[in-house]
Amino acid sequence: xxxxxxxxxxxxxxxxxxxxxxxxxxxxxxxxxxxxxxxxxxxxxxxxxxxxxxxxxxxxxxxxxxxxxxxxxxxxxxxxxxxxxxxxxxxxxxxxxxxxxxxxxxxxxxxxxxxxxxxxxxxxxxxxxxxxxxxxxxxxxxxxxxxxxxxxxxxxxxxxxxxxxxxxxxxxxxxxxxxxxxxxxxxxxxxxxxxxxxxxxxxxxxxxxxxxxxxxxxxxxxxxxxxxxxxxxxxxxxxxxxxxxxxxxxxxxxxxxxxxxxxxxxxxxxxxxxxxxxxxxxxxxxxxxxxxxxxxxxxxxxxxxxxxxxxxxxxxxxxxxxxxxxxxxxxxxxxxxxxxxxxxxxxxxxxxxxxxxxxxxxxxxxxxxxxxxxxxxxxxxxxxxxxxxxxxxxxxxxxxxxxxxxxxxxxxxxxxxxxxxxxxxxxxxx
Amino acid sequence: xxxxxxxxxxxxxxxxxxxxxxxxxxxxxxxxxxxxxxxxxxxxxxxxxxxxxxxxxxxxxxxxxxxxxxxxxxxxxxxxxxxxxxxxxxxxxxxxxxxxxxxxxxxxxxxxxxxxxxxxxxxxxxxxxxxxxxxxxxxxxxxxxxxxxxxxxxxxxxxxxxxxxxxxxxxxxxxxxxxxxxxxxxxxxxxxxxxxxxxxxxxxxxxxxxxxxxxxxxxxxxxxxxxxxxxxxxxxxxxxxxxxxxxxxxxxxxxxxxxxxxxxxxxxxxxxxxxxxxxxxxxxxxxxxxxxxxxxxxxxxxxxxxxxxxxxxxxxxxxxxxxxxxxxxxxxxxxxxxxxxxxxxxxxxxxxxxxxxxxxxxxxxxxxxxxxxxxxxxxxxxxxxxxxxxxxxxxxxxxxxxxxxxxxxxxxxxxxxxxxxxxxxxxxxx
Numbered sequence: 001x002x003x004x005x006x007x008x009x010x011x012x013x014x015x016x017x018x019x020x021x022x023x024x025x026x027x028x029x030x031x032x033x034x035x036x037x038x039x040x041x042x043x044x045x046x047x048x049x050x051x052x053x054x055x056x057x058x059x060x061x062x063x064x065x066x067x068x069x070x071x072x073x074x075x076x077x078x079x080x081x082x083x084x085x086x087x088x089x090x091x092x093x094x095x096x097x098x099x100x101x102x103x104x105x106x107x108x109x110x111x112x113x114x115x116x117x118x119x120x121x122x123x124x125x126x127x128x129x130x131x132x133x134x135x136x137x138x139x140x141x142x143x144x145x146x147x148x149x150x151x152x153x154x155x156x157x158x159x160x161x162x163x164x165x166x167x168x169x170x171x172x173x174x175x176x177x178x179x180x181x182x183x184x185x186x187x188x189x190x191x192x193x194x195x196x197x198x199x200x201x202x203x204x205x206x207x208x209x210x211x212x213x214x215x216x217x218x219x220x221x222x223x224x225x226x227x228x229x230x231x232x233x234x235x236x237x238x239x240x241x242x243x244x245x246x247x248x249x250x251x252x253x254x255x256x257x258x259x260x261x262x263x264x265x266x267x268x269x270x271x272x273x274x275x276x277x278x279x280x281x282x283x284x285x286x287x288x289x290x291x292x293x294x295x296x297x298x299x300x301x302x303x304x305x306x307x308x309x310x311x312x313x314x315x316x317x318x319x320x321x322x323x324x325x326x327x328x329x330x331x332x333x334x335x336x337x338x339x340x341x342x343x344x345x346x347x348x349x350x351x352x353x354x355x356x357x358x359x360x361x362x363x364x365x366x367x368x369x370x371x372x373x374x375x376x377x378x379x380x381x382x383x384x385x386x387x388x389x390x391x392x393x394x395x396x397x398x399x400x401x402x403x404x405x406x407x408x409x410x411x412x413x414x415x416x417x418x419x420x421x422x423x424x425x426x427x428x429x430x
Numbered sequence: 431x432x433x434x435x436x437x438x439x440x441x442x443x444x445x446x447x448x449x450x451x452x453x454x455x456x457x458x459x460x461x462x463x464x465x466x467x468x469x470x471x472x473x474x475x476x477x478x479x480x481x482x483x484x485x486x487x488x489x490x491x492x493x494x495x496x497x498x499x500x501x502x503x504x505x506x507x508x509x510x511x512x513x514x515x516x517x518x519x520x521x522x523x524x525x526x527x528x529x530x531x532x533x534x535x536x537x538x539x540x541x542x543x544x545x546x547x548x549x550x551x552x553x554x555x556x557x558x559x560x561x562x563x564x565x566x567x568x569x570x571x572x573x574x575x576x577x578x579x580x581x582x583x584x585x586x587x588x589x590x591x592x593x594x595x596x597x598x599x600x601x602x603x604x605x606x607x608x609x610x611x612x613x614x615x616x617x618x619x620x621x622x623x624x625x626x627x628x629x630x631x632x633x634x635x636x637x638x639x640x641x642x643x644x645x646x647x648x649x650x651x652x653x654x655x656x657x658x659x660x661x662x663x664x665x666x667x668x669x670x671x672x673x674x675x676x677x678x679x680x681x682x683x684x685x686x687x688x689x690x691x692x693x694x695x696x697x698x699x700x701x702x703x704x705x706x707x708x709x710x711x712x713x714x715x716x717x718x719x720x721x722x723x724x725x726x727x728x729x730x731x732x733x734x735x736x737x738x739x740x741x742x743x744x745x746x747x748x749x750x751x752x753x754x755x756x757x758x759x760x761x762x763x764x765x766x767x768x769x770x771x772x773x774x775x776x777x778x779x780x781x782x783x784x785x786x787x788x789x790x791x792x793x794x795x796x797x798x799x800x801x802x803x804x805x806x807x808x809x810x811x812x813x814x815x816x817x818x819x820x821x822x823x824x825x826x827x828x829x830x831x832x833x834x835x836x837x838x839x840x841x842x843x844x845x846x847x848x849x850x851x852x853x854x855x856x857x858x859x860x
Contacts, residue, residue: 020476021467022460023660023669029478030452037451044485046450046478048459055474055496062492066485209510228481229510230448231596239453288746294732295725298746302724305800305834313752315745316718316728322743322786326756356752370735402598404735 011063015075040190075165077148090136093155104133197270215256280423287356288314289348292366296412312356327351345383386418441493447480458504470620481512505595507578520566523585534563627700645686710853711740717786718744719778722796726842742786757781775813816848
């Protein structure tokens with residue numbers, strides 16, 4: 001995307017050895033990135049470093065060299081010796097650390113509460129925490145959400161916002177940081193970025209690339225917007241980000257893709273398949289019959305609060321005996337066609353309708369692997385049926401690529417899409 | 431932990447606007463960081479950049495300036511125009527991009543399969559894929575796991591390993607990269623870091639901190655090893671990392687923790703609860719009866735290949751009707767005690783034993799929220815029973831903290847641990 005003139009560039013520095021080593025997942029980088037994008041700030045880098053001052057300094061210098069107007073750091077504000085962010089940022093900004101007595105008082109008041117509640121040694125805590133009241137001269141200290149204050153530090157013609165590591169402290173403090181004069185002045189120069197998301201199912205990414213080339217050839221100035229195409233758990237997610245002046249281009253991209261991929265496009269407004277299926281199921285009664293997906297479709301459907309209003313239940317019929325006893329599948333049918341067959345999938349769906357007194361049912365039976373495949377029915381061969389009580393049905397038997405986990409997860413996803421297609425009367429793309 | 435002299439420094443560059451903007455979580459950075467640590471490599475930085483060549487170039491230059499011996503990139507190897515990693519890395523390494531005809535043939539063969547199966551435009555795919563066969567001169571191309579080849583590119587006195595973005599492609603390709611001469615030569619200079627993992631269930635982290643202080647007070651030199659304690663999906667995972675010379679200290683830490691926490695420790699060798707339960711279930715026949723966990727216990731058990739040998743199946747009895755019809759729970763019992771009650775959990779377990787002809791069963795019924803809680807039975811109140819056909823049983827009714835997702839996931843986890851305790855005859859910690 002060509003950058004709007006005067007757009008603000010930001011970099012995020014996440015500190016913490018436990019994040020760097022992969023022990024805990026970084027939730028601050030992505031969260032800050034989304035918040036900054038909404039404000040029209042162009043985030044260029046998220047950099048994770050451990051608790052070593054040299055590496056943090058290198059990170060700040062890199063962000064400055066790359067022309068970041070705003071640097072946001074998370075973590076390293078605690079009372080222990082490896083919490084070094086304030087000190088390193090002060091040096092980076094060329095400012096002395098000075099004791100902020102008002103802040104010291106605020107922290108002491110918070111700690112008194114802790115010490116009393118848990119009968120810790122108050123004096124030891126206060127010594128450890130004086131460090132947290134040391135603030136770079138001329139910086140703005142942000143009141144603690146936990147025990148650590150944050151900082152907004154002007155550094156030449158850029159600003160460094162220093163936030164604590166725990167997400168439940170960082171998030172409210174980010175709002176406080178946005179209210180400070182240095183950040184307000186900076187963000188006034190940014191123009192908000194809009195984003196719309198399209199979702200498709202059953203189509204490879206290369207088809208989208210081809211359509212975008214066609215749309216561009218028709219004269220739509222694609223470089224005005226940023227388009228990201230992402231294969232996400234079996235669906236394609238297409239994000240179009242744009243500033244006000246490119247709204248018409250974004251609309252042309254959306255409609256160009258929608259025209260070309262009507263059968264595969266299921267969401268023009270970012271709504272997920274889970275939420276669409278939940279809406280379509282309102283007032284209905286659903287029964288499930290799963291084999292290879294092993295309960296993943298039930299788990300996915302019940303992930304949505306309020307699923308009990310339409311989900312009667314499901315049977316995970318892993319053994320042939322369970323298919324017969326709990327779903328009434330004729331053992332002769334299994335013997336004739338195999339447990340993984342369109343015939344058995346149909347019988348499982350009928351069984352789920354009956355046993356749960358449901359008006360819609362989905363069945364899944366397949367070979368998840370790694371064992372059990374044959375030439376005729378390879379690993380990944382999965383038989384589906386979605387069926388209404390009146391006999392309307394849609395059945396599919398794809399061979400799903402990938403390993404056991406892929407086959408199982410994708411099976412649940414295909415089940416969701418068959419429900420959507422059956423209940424919405426959409427044309428099936430598979 | 432003190433760094434070994436001559437240790438190898440590595441940086442990881444994760445590319446992808448969808449990761450930078452927070453649309454998808456980065457799973458590659460943490461995974462690569464863990465793998466590198468195991469090899470004794472010191473990871474200093476993980477840097478996330480979008481799909482802009484300038485930002486990726488800046489990232490590579492930063493890693494070089496910071497003295498990284500190894501740079502690993504993930505992503506940006508796809509067929510679309512925003513996939514630029516190979517080109518940028520070639521420029522960084524001062525190498526021309528040349529067409530690798532053998533690789534082109536391999537990719538074409540993979541794509542022919544796709545194109546035929548889904549009748550997509552083969553020519554569009556081929557054009558897109560020629561780009562993927564462009565390899566920096568003198569680099570080693572790694573065979574595609576999906577459709578994108580990886581690269582190992584010597585760049586002066588450092589090495590850049592270029593891997594695809596999807597984790598299921600990146601992980602196997604990392605193994606292939608490790609087999610190449612440039613990476614082997616580099617890693618020969620690193621001294622391996624060993625790691626052992628202990629797992630506990632049903633104990634707070636603060637107890638571990640206290641035990642570690644005691645162990646140190648007894649004279650075990652803890653600073654020789656690196657100990658990380660991490661609450662991970664409801665279990666405590668304690669990692670002890672050490673180089674050869676600290677093996678005795680690591681052993682003393684392990685045995686000190688094992689002595690103190692025998693009832694809560696279920697794994698001394700890193701083995702997961704999933705694999706332990708799978709082993710305990712060999713030769714048995716398991717039936718499940720789930721309500722609030724909505725199939726998550728079934729999904730977790732069937733995630734293990736070969737689960738069909740012992741899992742007969744499960745019922746997701748979300749409605750009261752399903753509890754009665756599919757598990758034979760007396761509707762009067764539900765009326766008298768409520769669907770979430772120890773009595774109904776017991777009846778569900780008995781029903782699962784009978785309906786599946788099983789010799790062991792687990793039942794779960796609880797209030798996942800956000801609605802449906804009361805003063806007597808708050809959100810998070812979950813009733814469990816694990817039961818053998820001979821009537822031996824273990825029942826628990828914890829109140830699980832957290833939101834809907836936490837309650838559901840933790841319910842499946844408690845189900846796993848009750849199975850372990852029942853089948854192994856261990857003492858129950860709950």
